[in-house]
Amino acid sequence: MTRAVQVLLALTATFALCVPTGTSVVVAANGPTREIVEAQDNPIELSEESIRAGRQVYGRFCRSCHGLRADGAGMTAPPGSTPANLVDDEWDHGSTDAEIFTVIKDGVAPKFDMDAWEGRVSDDDIWHVINFLRDLASE
Ligand code: HEC
Numbered sequence: 577m578t579r580a581v582q583v584l585l586a587l588t589a590t591f592a593l594c595v596p597t598g599t600s601v602v603v604a605a606n607g608p609t610r611e612i613v614e615a616q617d618n619p620i621e622l623s624e625e626s627i628r629a630g631r632q633v634y635g636r637f638c639r640s641c642h643g644l645r646a647d648g649a650g651m652t653a654p655p656g657s658t659p660a661n662l663v664d665d666e667w668d669h670g671s672t673d674a675e676i677f678t679v680i681k682d683g684v685a686p687k688f689d690m691d692a693w694e695g696r697v698s699d700d701d702i703w704h705v706i707n708f709l710r711d712l713a714s715e
Contacts, residue, residue: 618673620703622710630708633701637693646712657689663713673706
């Protein structure tokens with residue numbers, strides 16, 4: 577038996593053993609949990625540079641609905657929509673940077689008045705926008 581086949585068999589055996597014992601469930605649960613905990617922290621430090629970058633993204637893509645001061649009073653929000661105030665302490669979809677990141681990236685179902693920005697705003701720019709909003713809220 578070649579070394580590669582032995583390794584393959586060992587892996588298959590491990591996997592087969594894990595499933596009935598439930599070990600794989602723990603392993604699977606550990607993966608995403610660890611990722612989410614790490615993502616709580618904005619990977620981009622709050623700096624003048626980041627705030628400036630975030631302000632640009634905000635002005636281009638978000639201000640029309642969320643308003644000049646990000647208080648939800650945008651001039652051109654779709655009729656019947658109520659854009660969120662992004663500088664108060666109320667977060668309908670979670671208040672950590674990671675949760676806010678997910679809302680911006682995936683949008684708010686089912687109406688998607690709050691669009692999914694994935695593909696149009698890069699991950700880095702989403703973190704910059706969050707830094708910009710955190711800074712604005714602290715003023
Ligand atoms: C077309 C209008 C529109 C645009 C443009 C828009 N939003 Fe929104 N946004 C909304 C609406 C409406 C909601 C409320 C959704 C809900 O809770 O049903 C919302 C909700 C949010 C929330 C969740 C707030 C909370 O309380 O949890 C965040 C964060 C957010 N928007 C950030 C952004 C950012 C950042 C951009 C720019 C990249 C952006 N939005 C662009 C309309 C918009």
